[in-house]
Amino acid sequence: xxxxxxxxxxxxxxxxxxxxxxxxxxxxxxxxxxxxxxxxxxxxxxxxxxxxxxxxxxxxxxxxxxxxxxxxxxxxxxxxxxxxxxxxxxxxxxxxxxxxxxxxxxxxxxxxxxxxxxxxxxxxxxxxxxxxxxxxxxxxxxxxxxxxxxxxxxxxxxxxxxxxxxxxxxxxxxxxxxxxxxxxxxxxxxxxxxxxxxxxxxxxxxxxxxxxxxxxxxxxxxxxxxxxxxxxxxxxxxxxxxxxxxxxxxxxxxxxxxxxxxxxxxxxxxxxxxxxxxxxxxxxxxxxxxxxxxxxxxxxxxxxxxxxxxxxxxxxxxxxxxxxxxxxxxxxxxxxxxxxxxxxxxxxxxxxxxxxxxxxxxxxxxxxxxxxxxxxxxxxxxxxxxxxxxxxxxxx
Numbered sequence: 431x432x433x434x435x436x437x438x439x440x441x442x443x444x445x446x447x448x449x450x451x452x453x454x455x456x457x458x459x460x461x462x463x464x465x466x467x468x469x470x471x472x473x474x475x476x477x478x479x480x481x482x483x484x485x486x487x488x489x490x491x492x493x494x495x496x497x498x499x500x501x502x503x504x505x506x507x508x509x510x511x512x513x514x515x516x517x518x519x520x521x522x523x524x525x526x527x528x529x530x531x532x533x534x535x536x537x538x539x540x541x542x543x544x545x546x547x548x549x550x551x552x553x554x555x556x557x558x559x560x561x562x563x564x565x566x567x568x569x570x571x572x573x574x575x576x577x578x579x580x581x582x583x584x585x586x587x588x589x590x591x592x593x594x595x596x597x598x599x600x601x602x603x604x605x606x607x608x609x610x611x612x613x614x615x616x617x618x619x620x621x622x623x624x625x626x627x628x629x630x631x632x633x634x635x636x637x638x639x640x641x642x643x644x645x646x647x648x649x650x651x652x653x654x655x656x657x658x659x660x661x662x663x664x665x666x667x668x669x670x671x672x673x674x675x676x677x678x679x680x681x682x683x684x685x686x687x688x689x690x691x692x693x694x695x696x697x698x699x700x701x702x703x704x705x706x707x708x709x710x711x712x713x714x715x716x717x718x719x720x721x722x723x724x725x726x727x728x729x730x731x732x733x734x735x736x737x738x739x740x741x742x743x744x745x746x747x748x749x750x751x752x753x754x755x756x757x758x759x760x761x762x763x764x765x766x767x768x769x770x771x772x773x774x775x776x777x778x779x780x781x782x783x784x785x786x787x788x789x790x791x792x793x794x795x796x797x798x799x800x801x802x803x804x805x806x807x808x809x810x811x812x813x814x815x816x817x818x819x820x821x822x823x824x825x826x
Contacts, residue, residue: 466484471483475556479507481504484502488824498824509813513559517549518564522542523540536554538552548566560802562576563575580605581603583602584600603780611641620781621777624773631654634655634777635653637651639651646734651675653726653727659768666693669693671773677763681711681736690736692718694730737761738758755796758794
């Protein structure tokens, strides 16, 4: 038999338990007379439980139409988020459709003026949305980026009216630096130069993976080579003549990019050697930490301040899509195969030959997250506060 004090405590516990997302949303819809456009469930945080996604609007009091739609995400763990308004570029978010049963991301997109379309693929954690993909396009350009496949593609149609063939897409890797203890799978690579000298992956191949550790990103590179050629010494000439790894990145200063090129190899005794093929603009910059953990595997540590632009609006980057401390940088990883005859083949994270005008991208997650955080400026996303009404979210 329960005492009055125990019954009182049990009552307080029951009262303190918040309603489920579905019960809360249904109650708000009834009270505020919102129009529900979509309501479906999908596992958006990878915990194996169904999370809620709803989209609603209201009848516009000043006209025959409706207000801008609002998308709500309610995680099974209790966290709730609202997304609305402008997304990527000049477009307004539209209600999403229920994804397939195999989908692991929520795709939000919309249309803008002059045929502009754009969208973002999102996963979620307890802090909010994480970016896993982007697509955008108009009559002149199209762009896609997928951090699951780690592929990126850009196509220009500006000269297609005078061309007899379809424009060729510019393909490269969208490398992912995980903020967890486990790196993302290897990024895609291409034989970007010396195809006639390449007999297959056993001849020369590259696996590039990344991890974030605090304010440092670490490249984990695995090299496949049937005829290893070590460097005879630490000079730039010796490293260039040997089998070696190259790291290219853009260093930004006052909105102007400067290409930096690092070369890394090992001697016959297994000693790591490195040099600047194109040095940084900062004088007396020391070489980064390099470790050969096996004859075919090496690690290179790069401070984020070397590669990530300090300003969020740097040209030629998508930093506006990410929320610090997540970040993005222009980085290319290259394996140069020698086979004892000088530089014969380049395997790289760009389809085109690496250079100052051809880069892949590195998307850097915040510590503890597998994917980078979506900028709060995209879809004006916010965590839902207790007591927030559906109407408030439309008006913000």
